[in-house]
Every structure is written in C-alpha cells, then in structure tokens.
Amino acid sequence: MSNRLTRRVIDTNKVPKSRVELHLHLGGSVRLSTVWELCQKKGIKLTTNGTFKELVDFCVIKKPGKLIDFLNILSHYGRILVGDADTFERCAYEICEDEANDGVLYFELRTAPHLGSNIVKKGHNDPIIAANHPNACSPKQVVEAVLRGLKRGQQDFGIHSALILSCVCGYPEWSEEVLQLAQEYRDKGVVGIDIAGQEDMNPDLTHSFTQNEVMVFKAAKELGLHRTVHAGEAGPAVNVEFALDSMFAERIGHGYSVIFDDNIYQKCLNDNIHFELCPHSSYFTGSINPINRNPIVVFAEDNANFSISKDDPTVTAVTLDEEYDYCRQLGLNESHITRANLNAMRAAFCSSILKEQLLKKLYSIYGFE
Numbered sequence: 001m002s003n004r005l006t007r008r009v010i011d012t013n014k015v016p017k018s019r020v021e022l023h024l025h026l027g028g029s030v031r032l033s034t035v036w037e038l039c040q041k042k043g044i045k046l047t048t049n050g051t052f053k054e055l056v057d058f059c060v061i062k063k064p065g066k067l068i069d070f071l072n073i074l075s076h077y078g079r080i081l082v083g084d085a086d087t088f089e090r091c092a093y094e095i096c097e098d099e100a101n102d103g104v105l106y107f108e109l110r111t112a113p114h115l116g117s118n119i120v121k122k123g124h125n126d127p128i129i130a131a132n133h134p135n136a137c138s139p140k141q142v143v144e145a146v147l148r149g150l151k152r153g154q155q156d157f158g159i160h161s162a163l164i165l166s167c168v169c170g171y172p173e174w175s176e177e178v179l180q181l182a183q184e185y186r187d188k189g190v191v192g193i194d195i196a197g198q199e200d201m202n203p204d205l206t207h208s209f210t211q212n213e214v215m216v217f218k219a220a221k222e223l224g225l226h227r228t229v230h231a232g233e234a235g236p237a238v239n240v241e242f243a244l245d246s247m248f249a250e251r252i253g254h255g256y257s258v259i260f261d262d263n264i265y266q267k268c269l270n271d272n273i274h275f276e277l278c279p280h281s282s283y284f285t286g287s288i289n290p291i292n293r294n295p296i297v298v299f300a301e302d303n304a305n306f307s308i309s310k311d312d313p314t315v316t317a318v319t320l321d322e323e324y325d326y327c328r329q330l331g332l333n334e335s336h337i338t339r340a341n342l343n344a345m346r347a348a349f350c351s352s353i354l355k356e357q358l359l360k361k362l363y364s365i366y367g368f369e
C-alpha cells in the first residue's frame with residue numbers, strides 16, 4: 001500500500017491533465033476540511049469532542065473490513081450534505097478543483113439524488129437535518145445543484161465532467177424517479193444511471209437486483225441512456241452476468257469476482273466489457289483480498305478493459321497518484337496505466353463528439369501521433 005495518509009500537496013494546474021476517472025461518488029469525495037467546516041456550521045457532532053483530528057480518525061479507514069462498514073462511514077458523515085442544495089453545489093465545485101489537481105482531463109461523478117435529498121430513510125426525516133433545513137431539497141434540486149457546481153468547476157479549472165445518477169440497492173422505489181431525472185437532465189450534464197449500495201442483500205435471489213431496478217435499466221437502454229452497475233464487488237460473479245445480460249450494463253463498477261468464474265470471465269474478456277477498478281477502496285471494503293490473487297493483476301495480465309478510479313477518496317484519503325502507485329506496487333507498469341486512461345476515455349458516457357476530441361488530446365499527450 002502507498003503511504004496514503006501523507007497526501008501530497010499539489011498546486012492547481014501543475015499536473016498535466018492527462019487522466020480519465022469514471023468511478024467517483026460525490027458523497028465519498030467531499031474534502032475532510034469541508035466536512036469539518038459544515039459540522040461546525042450546522043451543529044452536527046459526528047465525534048465525541050468534535051475536533052478535526054477526531055473527524056479524520058473517524059472518516060479515514062485504516063484497515064480492510066466489509067463493504068457495509070465502509071458504507072456506514074459514508075452515511076454517518078453524509079448528514080452534512082443531506083437536504084442542502086448549496087452544499088451539493090459547493091462539493092461538486094470543490095471536486096472539480098481536486099480532480100484538476102489530480103491531473104484529470106475528464107471525469108464522471110455519480111450521486112444518488114434520493115440519499116442526498118431529505119429522504120434519509122424510508123418515511124423518516126433526520127431531525128437534525130430537518131431542524132437545519134426546514135425546506136430540505138428534493139432529488140431534483142440535488143441534481144440541479146450538482147450540475148451547477150460541475151459547470152462552475154469546469155469553467156474555473158479547465159476540466160470536463162459529466163454526472164451519473166445512482167439508484168440504491170434496497171430502495172427500489174427510488175429507481176423510477178432516478179430514471180426520470182436522468183432523462184430530464186440528459187442534455188444538461190447527466191449521462192446515465194448506476195446502481196450502488198450493499199450489493200449482496202438479497203440472498204434469496206440468484207442475483208442482487210429487484211424486478212423494479214431491472215425494469216428501470218431496461219427502460220434506460222430503450223431511452224438511449226447510459227448504464228453502469230456496481231456488481232461483483234461484494235457480491236458474486238453472477239451479479240456481473242445478470243447486470244450485463246438483464247440490465248444491459250455497458251460498464252461494471254468493480255466486477256472483481258468475475259475472475260473466480262471462468263465462463264463469465266471469458267465472456268467479459270471476449271465482449272471487451274469495461275471494468276471500473278477502484279484499488280484502494282476495494283482493498284478497504286475487503287473486495288480485493290491480497291492473500292488471493294489480486295483481480296487487478298489478473299485483469300492487467302489478461303489485457304482486460306479497465307480504468308482506475310478513487311471511488312470514495314474522503315474515506316480512503318488517496319489521490320489518483322497514490323492509486324497508480326498502488327497498482328505499480330502490484331506490478332502494473334506505465335503501459336497498463338496509460339491503457340487504463342485511454343480505455344476509460346473510450347468507455348466514457350459523454351457525447352461522441354467530446355469523446356473524439358478528448359481521445360485525440362490524450363493520444364497527443366501520450367505520444368501516439
């Protein structure tokens with residue numbers, strides 16, 4: 001592992017913009033300094049004494065555990081965002097600056113608009129949030145706020161971005177509105193849908209997705225909206241197969257478990273399926289077990305189609321440089337990392353015109369012309 005707690009300080013615009021990141025959650029990419037500042041402002045006490053050091057200790061994960069432990073950290077500090085459109089806009093803007101500092105040319109941010117609105121749990125409004133935001137925002141206002149932040153960030157930091165709206169496992173009743181919002185904002189910065197959350201929560205099914213979610217993904221395909229699915233992260237390879245065959249996923253978030261099923265893995269390789277790999281977060285969620293063969297190494301050896309992303313850098317406290325360093329420690333070389341960036345751009349959900357332009361730029365940066 002890289003020394004992720006000694007984050008390098010990088011001056012804006014010093015790193016050439018030559019990277020593409022496809023898997024980044026807004027709620028998992030909030031600056032710790034912003035979390036702390038908002039806790040003070042809103043009177044939210046996340047830790048006993050409310051000091052910055054305590055907050056860092058709480059938010060930054062230290063050893064591998066389960067996906068649910070990781071998600072619990074996100075939802076605990078996520079209260080600073082919920083129901084607050086201004087905070088969503090601010091965070092999206094700050095993420096653009098952080099991505100520019102990470103040398104990113106194009107990135108796709110994702111957010112679950114319902115988790116970010118005042119709907120915290122089914123039929124339940126968090127009393128602290130309600131007290132601070134009596135007019136808590138709707139999922140639609142969350143989407144609009146994030147788009148505003150991304151637009152300002154693009155202008156100020158010379159970076160390209162797009163937004164993916166996430167459905168959430170366990171909340172199938174939200175999925176239809178996610179689709180509607182994606183359709184409504186498709187020409188205004190939203191490029192597709194995703195499903196995230198605790199993947200393996202339906203042990204009775206042969207896969208982790210409900211009928212409602214399946215219908216929504218089918219409808220997205222018919223509408224020409226792009227689709228990515230978190231699958232094969234904490235769950236089995238059949239989830240990846242199901243996401244591809246029945247939900248028409250164009251990309252797979254994580255997908256590590258495919259390497260344990262020869263048939264499914266071979267099919268993914270033959271079909272050139274794109275995997276959004278997130279090395280540090282997957283190490284800490286226990287999705288990559290370093291004792292077994294590391295799926296990242298297997299994908300690289302087999303020339304699989306993958307990209308490298310940070311997923312939730314608030315919790316992992318890593319930069320993209322540290323993600324690449326981790327991959328190098330596993331044995332990946334510069335060609336693998338270059339190819340990951342080019343593959344990311346080819347698999348991006350942006351318009352074909354923008355994709356063409358940015359690919360040209362990348363070919364030039366990497367010396368392929």
Ligand SMILES: [Zn+2]
Pocket residue numbers: 023025196230253311
């Ligand atoms: Zn994710």
